[in-house]
Amino acid sequence: MDILRASHVTFKAGIQYPEIEIEAGLATFIQGASGCGKSTLLKLFNGTASPDHGKLFYRDKPLNTLDTVKLRQEVLLVGQVTFLFPGTIEDNFLEYYKYRELDPISAERMKHYLSLCSLDFPLDAVCDTMSGGERQRVYLAICLSLGPKVLMLDEPTSALDEKTAHHLIHHIKRFCKEEGITLVVVSHDAALTKQFADHIIVLEKGGLPCKA
Numbered sequence: 001m002d003i004l005r006a007s008h009v010t011f012k013a014g015i016q017y018p019e020i021e022i023e024a025g026l027a028t029f030i031q032g033a034s035g036c037g038k039s040t041l042l043k044l045f046n047g048t049a050s051p052d053h054g055k056l057f058y059r060d061k062p063l064n065t066l067d068t069v070k071l072r073q074e075v076l077l078v079g080q081v082t083f084l085f086p087g088t089i090e091d092n093f094l095e096y097y098k099y100r101e102l103d104p105i106s107a108e109r110m111k112h113y114l115s116l117c118s119l120d121f122p123l124d125a126v127c128d129t130m131s132g133g134e135r136q137r138v139y140l141a142i143c144l145s146l147g148p149k150v151l152m153l154d155e156p157t158s159a160l161d162e163k164t165a166h167h168l169i170h171h172i173k174r175f176c177k178e179e180g181i182t183l184v185v186v187s188h189d190a191a192l193t194k195q196f197a198d199h200i201i202v203l204e205k206g207g208l209p210c211k212a
């Protein structure tokens with residue numbers, strides 16, 4: 001059963017998507033040449049971009065009929081631009097839980113999510129001076145802990161060495177399977193995709209049919 005669907009969707013700059021179905025509970029990897037619309041597809045799926053034509057669906061409901069805040073909490077996008085507050089890793093967990101009006105999780109749980117994301121920083125490490133890749137993984141750890149229904153990752157391994165990239169995707173995929181989270185990953189890494197994808201969507205520039 002699909003959890004996300006794009007039907008007859010077009011976007012600026014001449015992007016015409018094929019019919020796309022994201023199966024619930026699977027790890028779907030999206031590949032394609034630079035500029036073919038991979039990042040935009042993720043943004044379309046959580047309502048941070050709007051299509052010019054066509055329709056997007058989440059659990060069979062048109063996206064434009066859904067509450068945007070709730071949609072973005074359930075269909076969580078970890079993009080290349082991350083949203084961290086100034087301060088430590090722990091400060092950031094606490095801020096996100098406060099914003100969501102949730103009871104904070106324990107320090108032990110925070111450390112568990114950091115290790116899932118291949119980060120061995122202490123909780124009092126300051127995020128402001130971390131590298132882009134480290135900040136993306138701190139944000140990913142917080143997002144994982146928030147229990148999304150769909151987790152969409154845009155190039156999560158682009159800043160990582162091969163071993164760390166493998167470790168990260170292995171742990172995230174296993175966690176998502178255990179928790180019933182649908183995983184969608186945009187990746188240029190063909191080897192990683194081949195190893196971890198349950199389903200592969202290849203987008204073509206100009207909007208040719210995708211290969212599944």
Ligand SMILES: Nc1ncnc2c1ncn2[C@@H]1O[C@H](COP(=O)(O)OP(=O)(O)OP(=O)(O)O)[C@@H](O)[C@H]1O
Binds near residue numbers: 012013032035039
């Ligand atoms: N808000 C926007 N308005 C107009 N054009 C946009 C907008 N957002 C993206 N584009 C254009 O849409 C095209 C697809 O961009 P997108 O970032 O989705 O590509 P991509 O496949 O993820 O590329 P890459 O692999 O290089 O990250 C690009 O030509 C980009 O310039």
